[in-house]
Amino acid sequence: MQSVIQYADGLGRGLQTVQRMGSPLGYDVVTPNEYDQYGREVKKYLPYIPSGSTAGAYQASALTTGVSGFYSTPPSGVATNTAPYSVTGLEASPLGRPEEVGAPGTAWQLGGGHTVRMDYRLNNSITWASDSVNSRRVSLFHVIINSDNSRSLARYSNAVYPDNSLTVTVSKDENWVSGRAGTTEEYKDQEGHVVLKRSYNYKNAVVKLERLSTYYVYDDKGNLCYVLPPETNADEDIAITSQTISKLGYEYWYDALGRPYRKKLPGKGWDFMVYNALDQVAMVQDANQRAKMPQEWTFTKYDALGRVVITGIYQYGGSMPDTSLYTPSGAGQAWLQSYYDSPSLTAPNWETRDNSTTTGYNNASTPVGTGYTFLSITLYDDYSATSLAPAAYSAPYGASQSVRGLPTQQYTNVLGTGTMLTSVTYYDSDARPLKVYKQHYLGGVNNTGNYDAVSTTYDFTNAPTTVSRQHFTSANAGTPLHMVNVQYIYDHAGRKLKTWQQVYNSGTATPRTLISKSAYNEVGQLQDKWLHSTDSVNFYEQVTYTYNQRGWLKKQSSGLFEEELFYETGTNKAYNGNIMYQFWGTGAAPNTSYYTYLYDKLNRLTSGVRNDNSSIEQGITYDKQGNITALQRTLNSTLADNLTYVYGGGNQLQSVTDATSNNAGQKSGTTSFAGKYDPNGNLAADPGKGVTGIVYNLVNLPKTVTFSGSTINYTYDASGAKLRRVSTAGPGTTTEYIDGIQYTGNTTTIDFIQTEEGQAFREGASYNYEYFLADHLGNTRVMFDTKMGYARKVESADYLPFGMQVPGLVNSPSNKYLYNRKELQDELAQYDYGARFYDPVVARWTGIDPLAEKARRFSTFVYGNNNPIRFIDPDGMEAEEADNDDPHAEPTFSSGVRTFFAKVFHPIAALAIGPPTRGFSNISANSERFATRGASDDSGSVLAGGQEGAGTESNAFRHTLWQATIASQFGSDIAQSFGDAHENNPNADLSQRVFTGKNALDNADMHVDLLNNQIGRQIGTASSGQGMNAIAGKVLNQFANTGLWTATRQKDGSYTISMTKITSKQFKALQARFKQLNNNARTAAGQAKIDEENGKAQLQQAQAGHNPPVM
Incomplete structure (x- = not known):
């Protein structure tokens, strides 16, 4: 049992956080806090492990010798660090704004020239x-x-x-x-x-x-x-x-109630929104849907608790459709909104359960009748709709019937068909998925005999300990064709140590295999990983990792692949996380090759040159949007591409010209893309590759690709999961995708099963395990198999900086999972990332960023922030650091320690967010004051629960405002980092609505916090840079019009959570109170008093000869 002890001083400020026996060797993990004379935490220390301490005791010497002693002579695998802390220098004024922010490590201390610095002007x-x-x-x-x-x-x-x-x-x-x-x-x-x-x-x-x-x-x-x-x-x-x-540009329109009802992203047609009487989004339409005749709308139906229960496609056949995609009249939208707003509309606002129907609901809310297709149906609370699920999907032993608030049955449409694939989830008594039945689409056939049954067991921390997957096909008449059993073993602090796997082929067991074994250094960083063993003693390969003082990956080494990264060391230096040199090697010649990278002042890659000049991407220039305007590429020591890009005043590529006569990369000459985009901004043809047409489905993924007399047909479900790929090129190939199980060319024999570290290829009745050794970006660099009794290298791959493969190195054409471990689409020379495809030849996405509004300063087609050596895009949605962010996995440390890491990696935000200490003026304290004013003042209480009441109205307002303000100032990602760190289980299933047991209130409160945090981040993202008073008004509007999440105690002692709206009386009272408050949630008189006290304190310090604090 892990425990976290927090020691506080007389003012309630944290002095130390001790995770008892939290280190890999079982010693305490201590994080001390230090404050200046004004109570500000401007020096933040890395956690350390006091020698021999296992009792969770307070460490009196933590700040004097504890931290420094630990990092001066650290244990194995931990970087020596004479400056294991970050320091923030504040300006000498009552505002105390940060002027310089350092980071752990000697190179990043104040005054050294390698800190983040701020200046304030007008x-x-x-x-x-x-x-x-x-x-x-x-x-x-x-x-x-x-x-x-x-x-x-x-x-x-x-x-x-x-x-x-x-x-x-x-x-x-x-x-x-x-x-x-x-x-x-x-x-x-x-x-x-x-x-x-x-x-x-x-x-x-x-x-x-x-x-x-x-x-x-x-x-x-x-x-x-x-x-x-x-x-x-x-x-x-x-x-x-x-x-x-x-x-x-980005454009947003709002209706009279302040609801966004239209938005437009760059190079994309308008998106329309229609609301029901409860201010829930009832219908949406994008430009591709508007281009169809009849036009389509995607509708959403809810139940009485505000849960999404049905989604689908509605065909609008009215007499007033929009005829223009980019400047639409909005006639169809206006008609639909007026229909929803009509007083004569008698349809209910939500669905109720009715097991006699084909959906499990009464289908009474708008739209009703015919003319629509279901995309998804979700049933909650019970398993009473027995006729909707196959009889084989029976409840396992130990399944709980107390599933109120949980999704139990789901039906998902196979796009372009009338097929709905079924899944049923059974839970244990702690509301954890115990067994999940999920129908698959093998052979493109809707057959209830095609399904997987996945059973999971857990430890008391809710980490999965075993996962057993039975793979059924209709041809095997109820007997699993294959079964994959996986066992996870963790240490006492939740760090994963071992992953065992065993495959049963038609009932015959293959050897139980230890896929990986991990060891960690004392601060929780992965230090060693061993691959493939059948006896847990002898392994085929060992990978060792080392890190620098910032926790950035410095080196990984194994017998078959080695990589070393240089940041602030070497001839060219970078202190902000950019990688200046990347050394690598394979086998007996480690680190004999390297790339030298250069960047512009916006951290965009301008050059990547291999040491022997055999492969180069250089001369890279950008326009103001970040679109590449020029790129020179060398392959096998020969200039292959000399590219010039033309955009025509937007982000959509209009043409690219290759000035060479070499077709090894981009086709030589000029390739025109003018008019080759659909209304949603997706690339609809690629003449340079001979692709004459690409048709996209509802979720903006390719449905049909036509090229050189051949086609590729993709099949997806409504969630965007890829199910099938049928190519007629050459002899033709059909690939079936079933959650990591892949068939190629047939429906009777599995091709391979994906594993954590690679894939298991089927060879007759046995499986040959193949392992991927990847670089820091996750690119497959070496693949080895095990069937010869040793780690035999079967593939070696190198890549140019933007992801194009270096020709002549790949030895195993069967493996398509290469760059970022994404599947290569051979015919297109593009990688499938899930949400969209990436073309490494032109170094651009083929479609608009689905999360474009989170990075409005960049082109919607930019890959990896134009820094592909540092950033990856795991699913095509958003770029993120490859390895240089928090090096400590979330399960390693407690919420308190995760909060510390959020502070260390976002120090400017941490200072602005601050603690909710009374009298302070930071985001946490200000949001609590707003909630306090709402909960109670001299005229009485408006919001129920007080500012600290778990699950209450006041707590809902405080959390939502807190996250909205952080997101407004620092972005949604940083807000989520702090919001998640605040909760015990940020990955909780947020569809749960009912909570029982001794921790019912705590769990309900955590869920409402996480749900309100999501709402807050949405408000903050749409209110970029606004003051807290203005944002408080928007949160108040949300509370009155749509609601925030609160928890309610039931008669049986359980808690339910739901969206709660405040009354008109509450709204007006709070609106009046907030008008009297500034951004610090203080009245003018209250702020004047605080300013006077700050001024006196500054004067006293000056008279005493003390300089204002700069630590």
Whole structure:
């Protein structure tokens, strides 16, 4: 049993967090806290392990000798570190804003020139042409709200913000040396709105300094209506045309209730939203759906608890469809919204269960009748709809019948067919999935005999200990064709130590195999991993990992592959996480090859050159959106590509020209893409590869690809899962995908089963385990098999920086899982990432980023932030650090320690978020004050529960506001990092609605916190840069119009959670209270008192001869 002890001082501030016996060797893990004389935690220490301590005792010497002693002579695998802490330097003012932020490690300490630095300025009206060093001129835009609630962008007489009306925060990362290149400026107005983010790059010797400005324009109600990325040239005194906004900008329209009812992303047609009477999104339509005749809408139906129960496609056959995709009239949307709003609409607002129907619901809410196709159906709370699931999907021993609030049966449409695939989930008494039956689509046939049954057991921390998968096909008449049993073994702190696997082939057992065994250093970093053993003693391969002082991966080495990464060491240095050199080698010649990388001031890759000049991507340039404009590629020491890209004023590639006569990469000559995109912005043809047409399905994934007289037909379900791939090229190939089981060319014999470390290929009645040795990006570099009794290398692969394979190295054409371990589509030379395809030849995605609104300053087609050596995109949705973020896996440490790591890796955000200490002015304290004012003041209570009441209205408001404000200032990812760290199990199943047992309230409270956090991040993302008072108003609107999640105790002692709306009386009372408060949740008088006290304290310090704190 793990326990965490938190020691606090008399003011309630944390002094130490001790995870008792939390280290791999069973010693305590201690994280000390230190405060300056003003109570600010400006020095944050890494956790350490006091020698011999196992009792969770307070470590009095932690700050004097404990941390420093541990890291000066650390245990095996831990980097020596004479500066195991991060320090924040604050400005000498009552505001105490950070001026310099360091990080753990000697190279990242204050004063060393390799910290994050901030400067604070005010805007001016100096023009860029007259003084590019001091110009902070900002264009002033307005939003006109038209009578139909549409929005128009306006700028009157080239207006600019008056001098000193905007605050400017200048940020410089660890690589910055001098000048404006490599800096980022954030401009905020007096209401706290971010109106501009401006970055600077050193372009070339002619242009020199380049401005990249992204403007955020709000209406009078504080709603974000326009985002104008850099290529719109909003800094200039020229009109921005509607065509430019359509190609590059983001547009948002809101209805009279403040609900977003239209939005438009760059290069994509409008998305429409229609709401029901409960302010729930009832219908959505994208541009591809609008292009169909009759037009389609995706509808959503809910139950009385606000849970999604049915989704589907509705065909609108009205007489007023929208005829234009990019400037639609909205007639169809207006008609549908008026239908939902009509007082004469008698249909109920939600579905109720009715097991006599084919859906399990009464199908009474809009839309009703015919003309629609179901995409998904979800049943909750019981298994009473027995007629809807096959009899074989029976309850296992130990299955609980107390499943109120849990999804039990699900039906998912196979897109393009009428087939609904069935899944049934049974739970244990702790609401954990015990057994899941899931129908598959083998052979493209809807047959109830085709299914998998997956049984799972857990330990008391809810980590899975065994997973048993039975794979049934209709040809085997109820007997599993294969069974895969996996066992996981963990240490006392939840770190995974071993993964065992055994495959049964038609009932015959193959040898039980230890897929991997792991060992960790004392701070929880993976140190060694052993691969493949049948006796748990002798292994075929061992991989050893080492890290630098920042926790970044430094080296991995094994007998067949070795890689070493250089950041701040070597001739060229980077201190911000960019990789300057990548050494690698295989077999008996380790690290004989290396790439040298160069970047521009925006951390975009400009050059990657192999040491023997055999493979190179260099001369890479970008436009203001981050679209590549030029790239030179060398393959086998020969110039293969000299590419020039043309975009035509948007992000969609219009043409690419290869000036060489070599067709090894991009086809030589000019390839035109003009007019080759569908209304949703997906690439609909690729003439350079001979692809004459690509048709996309509902979820913007390719359905049919036509090329050179052949086709590839993909089959997906409505969730976006790929089920089948049928290619007619050459002899033709059919591939079946069943959650990691893959068939190729037939439906009777499995080709291979994917494992954690590679794949198990079927060879007759046995399986040959093949293992992938990957680099830091997850790229398969070496594959070895085991059938010869040793680690025999069967594949070696190298890649150019943007992912194109180096020819002549791949020896095993059967393996398609290569770059980022994604499946190569041979005919297209593209990789399938799940949400979209990536083309490494032109280094671009083939479709728009589904999460484009999280990175509005970049082109929607940019891969890996144009830094593919540091960033990956795991599923095609969003770029993330490959290995250089938090090196400690979440299960390794407790919530308190995870909170520490969130602080270490996001120190600026951590300082602004702060603790909820009374009297402080940070995000945590301010959100608690807002909730406190709502819970109680001199005029009485408005929100129930007090600010600390678990699951209450006040707690819901506080959490939502807290996350919204963090997301507004620092982005959704950082907000989620802190929000998840606050909870014991951030990966909990959020579909659960009923909680029983002794921890019912705690579990219910955790679920409502996580759900409200999601709502908060959505509000914050749409309110970028706004002050807390304005955001509090939006949270209040959400609470009144749609609701927030709260927990309610039932008569039997259980707790249920649901969306709760505050009353009109509560709303008006809170609105009146909040109008009296500033962004710190203080009245004018209260703020004046605080300012007076701060001023006195500063004066006393000055008179005593003390300098303001800078630690």
